[in-house]
Amino acid sequence: MKLDGVLFFPVTPFDGSGAVDAGVLALHVKGGLEHGPGAVFAACGTGEFHALDADEHELVVSTAVEAVNAAVPVFAGTGGPLPHAIACARRAEGAGADGLLVLPPYLVAGPGDGLVAYVEAVAAATGLPLVLYQRGGVRFTPESVARLARHPRVVGFKDGLGDLDLMQRIVLAVRAEAGEGFLFFNGMPTAEQTQAAYRAIGVPLYSSAVFCFAPHVSLAFHHALATGDDAQRERLLVEFFTPLVRLRDQVPGYAVSLVKAAVRLRGLDAGAVRPPLTDPSPAHLDQLRQLLAVADGLA
Template structure:
């Protein structure tokens, strides 16, 4: 039987299908917790993640130093070996600094680079394109464009993405654009691997040809989210939809409760006794009510 997936699949999923936007564990004193990072990374890969994205939004990258970012890549590589891909977040609002981080991530053992649109300065599309090309030219690693205009203030417009797809090392997009039509337009005109960056879109984007997801919620339920794509690949779209729907409450509380994902995920991981620790200022920890709600949604999901 030919599954729905076979006709929609992109040419490649360069970093796997099921990626986790991993939190960055800290000690109670606020230092980088490399032992916790190793233990969390091992758990995530063992329970279903094909890849780990480090030092992204959920990884609190604006508050970690360059040295901490490189040390995190090294530690996670040590923990997972070749069992999973490692994509390192290196994007900043400064092209020169982004290039420096890209080279450091390559040296530390990353398999790919996640590069967000430069934030605050809001460059026009021609400057944005030049920024990504310069970073892609700087190292030998493949690059993932990170389109999240709600945080950066700048959209990577579909036509810009289509032009950037011509670069041999620009291979993928983490899509937080909330522009479903624009995403399908790029999918129809390029071979870029798209990864859903918003957990509520994991199945929807996969069904129209995305490579998979980069999930924040996977920090706590990697197996349950992988099961959605596995069901779809097995030719069971209705089953995949049911599994996606079962995760909706936890997704909503994690991502749409008015708190950043790093805050909600760390609150839940701490409550479950898993590596996480505090968030760094200016973020503040989740309150008891928020954590109790997250725990209830988690327990309901894993009990099914």
């Protein structure tokens, strides 16, 4: 499998009663498609996978698949307790997803052999390709990732820890086992901040939450990085991405909450986030509006 370009991680809209709003989600996904993402990752971190039950997860994935209409690959999030991860994986396959992003098994940190067994169990549940995701309490070793890279359906690895030394060793270990075709992703929040460093160690792909609400800025950054326009890349970092990160770091969970709030401020009623996340305070919403105005000026 080959992926390229900006990767779109849509939010999951909820209506006034708190239910998944499939209609708004379809509009959100179709709106993003107009800007040419390389793939759509539905019901993942930005899409509040942690807060969805299996029925809701299936609805989100099927809605995204229908909205995308085979224009680009659709990956679905899965993870958490192993039975739930397997159930979500099977439903995602039934809903037409092209692949899975395997999020961490929450609240536990197993050894390398345990993480390998977890991934192998999810892989055995479907015929879909898998991308692994390390973040939080999940920390793979280079040896365990290289071992999993030999699995015919494990096609990629996404890093959300920010340990570049570890990630470099993982890249080198996997290339020795799987060659150049294996996919590596930067999954740090606001990944644009660190992508130049990740790119230098062989990690060309990254998730862009900003694509949800300011796709022109996301695409401008990607173009600047791809063409070596360091002046433009640094301008975007200084004027937009770094202030966004400062705001994001004010409250745990704002990596998702601010994105959803920005989608709402752009005129799409995506609703609130679900607990344990919280929506931005009025003061932080004002700061977010100012950042959106900055983004518009960068068009």
